Amino acid sequence: MQNTSTFANFKFILLSAACLSVIIMIAACRQENQLTTCDGEGKVQVAKDTTGQALADALMDQWTRDHPDRDWTTEEKQRHELKPPADNSSLLTGGQAEGNTYGQPTERDLLTWTRETEKFVLEGSRIFHSADLLKSTVSVSCDMCHPHGANTHPETYPKFQTQLGRVLLLRDMINWCIDNPVRGERLEPDDRRMRAMEAYIMAQRSGTKMNYGKH
Amino acid sequence: MKPRIKSIETKYMQDRQEFFSGLKNLDRRSFLKVSAAAMGAAAASGLLPGHSFCPVSVAQAAASSNSSESFRFAYISDSHLYEKKINDRFVRALLRAVEDVNNLEPQPDFVFYGGDLAQLGQPKELELGAQILKDVKAPLRMMVGEHDWYLDLGQKWQELFGRPTYSWNHKGIHFVTLNSVVERDFWTKRGLTPMERMMTVAGLDNGMQSPFSVGRQQREWLKDDLAGYSNDAPIIVFSHSPLYKLYKKWNFWTDDAEEVQAILKRFERVVVIHGHTHQILTNRIGNIHFHGLLSTAWPWPYAPEGMPELTVEMNRPDPFNTNDGCGDGQVHVHPDGLVDKIYSLWNRKPITVARDYTASWGTQSIPLKPNRPSY
Ligand SMILES: [Fe+2]
Numbered sequence: 001m002q003n004t005s006t007f008a009n010f011k012f013i014l015l016s017a018a019c020l021s022v023i024i025m026i027a028a029c030r031q032e033n034q035l036t037t038c039d040g041e042g043k044v045q046v047a048k049d050t051t052g053q054a055l056a057d058a059l060m061d062q063w064t065r066d067h068p069d070r071d072w073t074t075e076e077k078q079r080h081e082l083k084p085p086a087d088n089s090s091l092l093t094g095g096q097a098e099g100n101t102y103g104q105p106t107e108r109d110l111l112t113w114t115r116e117t118e119k120f121v122l123e124g125s126r127i128f129h130s131a132d133l134l135k136s137t138v139s140v141s142c143d144m145c146h147p148h149g150a151n152t153h154p155e156t157y158p159k160f161q162t163q164l165g166r167v168l169l170l171r172d173m174i175n176w177c178i179d180n181p182v183r184g185e186r187l188e189p190d191d192r193r194m195r196a197m198e199a200y201i202m203a204q205r206s207g208t209k210m211n212y213g214k215h
Numbered sequence: 216m217k218p219r220i221k222s223i224e225t226k227y228m229q230d231r232q233e234f235f236s237g238l239k240n241l242d243r244r245s246f247l248k249v250s251a252a253a254m255g256a257a258a259a260s261g262l263l264p265g266h267s268f269c270p271v272s273v274a275q276a277a278a279s280s281n282s283s284e285s286f287r288f289a290y291i292s293d294s295h296l297y298e299k300k301i302n303d304r305f306v307r308a309l310l311r312a313v314e315d316v317n318n319l320e321p322q323p324d325f326v327f328y329g330g331d332l333a334q335l336g337q338p339k340e341l342e343l344g345a346q347i348l349k350d351v352k353a354p355l356r357m358m359v360g361e362h363d364w365y366l367d368l369g370q371k372w373q374e375l376f377g378r379p380t381y382s383w384n385h386k387g388i389h390f391v392t393l394n395s396v397v398e399r400d401f402w403t404k405r406g407l408t409p410m411e412r413m414m415t416v417a418g419l420d421n422g423m424q425s426p427f428s429v430g431r432q433q434r435e436w437l438k439d440d441l442a443g444y445s446n447d448a449p450i451i452v453f454s455h456s457p458l459y460k461l462y463k464k465w466n467f468w469t470d471d472a473e474e475v476q477a478i479l480k481r482f483e484r485v486v487v488i489h490g491h492t493h494q495i496l497t498n499r500i501g502n503i504h505f506h507g508l509l510s511t512a513w514p515w516p517y518a519p520e521g522m523p524e525l526t527v528e529m530n531r532p533d534p535f536n537t538n539d540g541c542g543d544g545q546v547h548v549h550p551d552g553l554v555d556k557i558y559s560l561w562n563r564k565p566i567t568v569a570r571d572y573t574a575s576w577g578t579q580s581i582p583l584k585p586n587r588p589s590y
């Protein structure tokens with residue numbers, strides 16, 4: 001049983017190596033020396049005999065040139081301070097963790113959670129602070145009345161909004177603001193930008209008690 | 216007959232309708248007036264009082280503690296104008312404020328403008344502001360804000376309004392105007408364009424900029440300027456940012472506040488009036504009494520920490536009413552140099568922070584408390 005599977009693996013490797021060499025041979029025979037970066041968009045010219053690390057570097061350099069805002073999360077955080085997400089380091093300890101996948105995240109998991117969550121929230125921060133991204137026709141962005149998301153009180157929703165005569169969620173109020181002071185383009189509730197802005201507003205209120213219905 | 220009880224929704228809708236129909240008339244009137252003014256092309260500087268950076272002119276004039284006359288001046292602040300074709304809301308708000316101060320009976324001794332006339336320091340924004348302010352009937356005194364300054368580092372503003380640092384005497388009071396929005400150079404090293412620099416400073420919560428300060432040069436000037444005055448001379452200082460440390464992250468803050476306060480400390484009665492915070496704000500440090508100015512454009516939220524104990528916050532603004540929480544106001548100067556600070560909130564009853572309130576460290580003449588404080 002084990003032998004069979006080892007043999008199958010070996011066959012697969014052989015096959016892959018054969019395919020790869022064919023591809024390399026074809027590439028080597030062609031006169032063009034233009035390659036495509038991993039995102040499928042960037043193009044890079046390399047000498048025909050470039051291989052290995054040099055090739056990888058050339059591709060990375062091109063990608064870097066094509067993405068000047070690649071470090072936008074760091075920059076956005078410097079520009080507009082963000083409350084950090086919750087600290088989950090206590091999950092790394094505890095005797096019951098063994099044999100329980102859900103109970104046994106690694107440091108790497110924690111880093112991923114933080115990085116991905118922050119990125120999502122920072123995307124919201126970027127939109128919140130940009131009249132252009134909000135498609136404002138009057139050059140108004142959310143931060144002009146709500147620096148650092150202040151006075152957006154996401155913890156008070158749902159609540160009866162007197163001026164509109166119905167119960168609103170935070171996203172309804174975001175859309176009201178986009179409609180009125182911002183004079184931008186209303187967002188669908190599941191629009192990426194709406195989700196990101198909700199995320200930013202809630203993240204900035206971290207630590208505040210939920211208090212729905214509060215006026 | 217018993218009055219019919221209306222729900223808050225009904226009252227709200229009625230108020231709103233009344234307000235908007237009122238505003239429509241007001242705007243048309245003021246708009247025509249300004250259009251007419253625009254036809255006569257004249258340099259703004261001719262209609263504004265000349266400012267002097269030089270302390271010589273004031274040395275001869277006398278400020279004394281025995282002034283027997285009380286007087287009023289009015290203020291307008293933080294209009295944050297865009298060009299009209301980009302956004303006319305803030306333009307209409309400034310027109311309304313000009314109309315307000317022109318309708319005061321009797322007229323105030325002068326009108327003080329508290330800074331942030333423009334939103335992005337554009338020459339066209341500043342020119343538009345200067346043109347609208349030409350309609351102010353009383354003499355006008357100007358102060359600079361960060362939004363006016365950081366596109367061209369004050370070039371256009373000074374062309375229109377003169378030096379940002381100056382002093383004068385009026386009815387026994389010595390008045391000083393400072394430029395408190397001096398930032399350390401954060402742009403050269405980063406290679407920012409003038410517009411990028413302006414956009415950075417224009418974001419209240421943008422942490423890439425540096426804190427505001429008065430700076431050594433102006434502090435030296437201030438020392439000289441005050442040198443001829445005895446400790447009982449009443450002093451009123453204008454600064455765009457509060458001359459104390461409230462909340463650094465929004466520059467509700469002056470980095471060298473303690474050093475400026477040290478210069479003012481020997482005087483028995485000093486009043487500091489500042490813009491930038493767009494809200495009712497009251498503080499007292501020793502013999503220095505601090506008051507904020509309302510904005511015509513939008514109210515800022517209160518800072519999440521560092522609030523001065525003497526501040527009685529204003530009610531939360533209604534987001535559905537673009538002018539709520541905005542306004543202009545007046546300052547009633549008592550013979551001793553302390554002031555009643557009147558916040559003329561549009562669509563609300565005016566709120567006065569009386570001389571006796573700060574003079575008694577908040578034990579007398581306490582302003583009404585908000586029933587909707589900030590979250
Ligand atoms: Fe302002």
Ligand SMILES: [Fe+2]
Binds near residue numbers: 360361490492
């Ligand atoms: Fe300001």
